[in-house]
Amino acid sequence: MNNYNPISALIIFFVIVALLFVFFRPIKGWFWILRKNFKNNEKTIIEDILKQLYHFENSGNKVDMKTLVQVLDYKNTRIVEAINKMTINDLIYFESDILKLSETGREYALRIVRVHRLWERYLADKTGFHKTEWHDRAEMMEHKLNHDETNTLAAHLGNPKFDPHGDPIPTKTGKVAQVNGVELPLLQVNTIGRITHIEDEPEVIYKQILAENIHIGSLIRVIENNNTRITFQSEGEEFKLAPIVAANLTVSPIEKEVVIEDNIARLSSLDEEETAKIIGISKESRGESRRRLLDLGFVKGAKISIDLMNPLGEPHAYLIKGTSIALRKDQAAKILIKKD
C-alpha cells in the first residue's frame, strides 16, 4: 500500500456506499426506475388506458383525452400513440370528444380487472406482503399473466368472489358479483350496516383508514353524520372520520331488524378476570393466519378468558379449549367476542 491513508480509504468507501444507495434504494433507486421504464411497453399503456376507461364508465363519468392524460403517468405522445392504435383495433371509439369502450375493449378491460383483483387476493391470502403494497404489486402483475395462467391462479385460490378490499372479481365468463351498499356519508344517523368495501385509492386516504384499524365485514352503527365528521361505532370502539375519508367506505345497510349484539367487542379489549364467548373472526384475518386460528379452536361459541398478562404488554395468553395460546394485539383485534 503505497499511498494509503485512512481518510482516502474512507472517502472511497462512502462514495461506493452512496452510489449503491442511489442505485438500489427501494422504489426510487435508479436501477428500479430504469427497469420499470424499460418494461413500460405499449401493451402496458393500452391495458392501463382500458382499465381507466372501464372504471370511469362504471362510475358513470365521461372521459376525454385531457382527463386521461392527467390520470395516467406516461408521456403524452405515448398515450396518443396508444389511443390511435386502440381505435384502429376497435378497442375504443370516439363520441365527439368522449372516449368509449367498444364491446371487445370492455371484455379486455374486464380481463385486466380480473387479474388485478385475483392477484390482490393472492397477495392477501398466500403471501405476507402488507396491505399497503397489494395494489402496486397487482398493478405490475396484471400485465404479465396470460389467460391460462389467470385461470390456474383463480382455481388455486378457489375462484374467489371478492378481492380483499371487497371489490367483485369478474369470473372467467365475465360475470361480476354485485357489491351491496352505499358510501358511508350517505347513511342516516342510527343506521346499522356492514362494511362491504374499502377503496384502496388514493393511497393517502387508504392509509388513514388502515391506521384507524377499520375492518372490512364489521357491523357498524352511525352515531353522528354532518359536514365535518362522521362518527360510527363498531365492535365496541368508536371511530371518527372526515367525510372525504368516510366516502371510501361502502356500507350495506341492514334493513330488517336483526338483533344487533350490542356488546360485541374485539378480543384485544378483554380484561383479566373477564370471560367471553367468541362470535367469529373478522374478514381482515386472512389466509394462513386465519386457518391457524380456526384450527386452534378460535371458533364461534368457544369460551375464552385471559390466562396470562404479558409483562411487556403483548402478547397476552388466552385460555381456549383448555389450552393456553398467546396472541399478539393485532391478531386479538381481529377476533370478535361477546363478553359474559
Place this chain on the structure above:
Amino acid sequence: MNQKNIDNIIELSNELRWQIGDDFHDNLTEGIYADAADIVKDTVQVDHSKKRFRLDSKIDKIVTSKTFGFPIMFLILGTVLWLTIVGANYPSSLLANLLLDNIHPLLKSGAASIGMPWWLDGFLIDGVYLAVAWVIAVMLPPMAIFFPMFTLLEDFGYLPRVAFNLDSLFKKSGAHGKQALTMSMGFGCNAAGVVATRIIDSPRERLIAIITNNFSLCNGRWPTQILIATIFIGAVVPSSISSFVSLLAVIGIAVLGMAFMFTVSWALSKTVLKGEVSTFNLELPPYRPPRFWKTIYTSLIDRTLIVLWRAIVFAAPAGAVIWLISNIYIGNESIASWAISSMDGFGFLLGLNGVILLAYIVAIPANEIVIPTILMLTVMVTGISGGEGAGVMFELDSMNATGDVLRAGGWTLLTAINLMLFSLLHNPCSTTIYTIYKETKSAKWTIFASIMPVILGFVVTFLVAQFWRLFI
C-alpha cells in the same frame, strides 16, 4: 363417463364454490368443532376439581411477572452459559491432553516405525487427524453440557415462557418470540440453533431466525474471544482489573452480536423477506417434570452427536487442506505463504492481516481450529522459532507465549479487536451452512445467509480500522 361430462361437473362445482362464497372453510371448521364438542359431552368425564393445576398458574404468574420475569430469565440463561463455558474447560483440556499430546505423538512414532512416507504421514496424521481431534476436544464438552441443560429447560416448559416474555421485543424487529430460544441455542452451536428454528411455524419468521442465528457467538468462538481479549485487551488495563475488563469485552461482543441480530432481522423483514407468509401463535404448554434420563439421552444423541459427526466430516478435509497448502510449493513459496502475501493488503485495510484471512478461509469447517491455524501460519511466515512444523496446528500452554507469537506476527490492539469483531461477523461454519441448506431447501437463502455476515464483517472491521488509525 366422457370428458364432456367431467368438464360439466367441474364447471358446476366451480360455479357452486363461487356461490357458496368465502366462508366455506370457517363454516367447516366450526362444524367440526361443534361435532367434536357434542361427542366430548357424551363420552368424556371431566374431574372439575383438578381443573388446571394451581401450581402451574402460580409458576406462570411468577415467571411472567413484571418484577421477577426478566431477572429469573437472565439468571437461568446466564447460569446455563456460565456452566457451559466454565464447566467445559476441564473435560476439554483432558481430551486435548489425550488426543493431541498423547495419541498424536503415538501415531507419529507408529507411522515412522512402519516406514510411512513423510507426506502420507503428514497428510493423514498432522492434517486430517489433528483437525478432527481438535474439533472433538473443543466442541464435544460444551455441547455435552449445554444441550442437555437446554433440553431439560425445554422439556420442563420454561422456554415457551421466555418466548412469551420477550415476544414484543422481537416483534419490533419483525421476528418471532421463539427466536429468543433459537438464538440462545445458537450460543451453544449455530447448526443446532438452525435446526431448533423448526419450533417457529411461520415461514417468514423462521427464515429470519435461520439467517440471523450466526450472530449468536457459538461455542467454537467463545474460546477465541476469551483468549484474544485476555491477551490483548486485558493487557492495556491495570492487572488488578484485567480479567474483569477482558470478560466485559467478550460480553460486549456477544451483546453486539444480539444487536446485529435485531437490526438484521428488522432489515430482512422489511426488505427481502416481506413477501413471505407471516403468522403468529405461541402455545404455552403446562409444566411437567422433565424426564431426566430420557432427555439427557435424546439430547446427546439427537443434538450433540449429530452435530459433532457433521463437524468431523467437515473438519477432516479442512485438516488435509491446511497441511497441503503449507507443504505444497509453487516455485519457492508454499501455497499458504503465497496466499498470505496476496491477501495482506486487503487484510491491512480491514485492520487484520493475510494470516487471519487465510485462517478463516481454511477454517470454514470449524471455528475451533482458527487460533491453532493462525499460530501455525504466523510461525511459518515470520520464521520465528516454535511451533510443530509446516502444516501442523498447535496451541501454546501459556497465554503469554501465545501473545508473543502473535505480536511477532505484527499484531496490535487493533488487530485483536478486529479479530474479535470478525470472529463474530463472518460466514457460518460449513456444518451450519449445510444445516441451513437442509432446513430451507433453498440455495438462494443458504448463499445469502453465508455471504451476508462476511460482508457485514468486512464493513465493520474496515470502518473500525480506518477510524482507529485516524484518531488513535
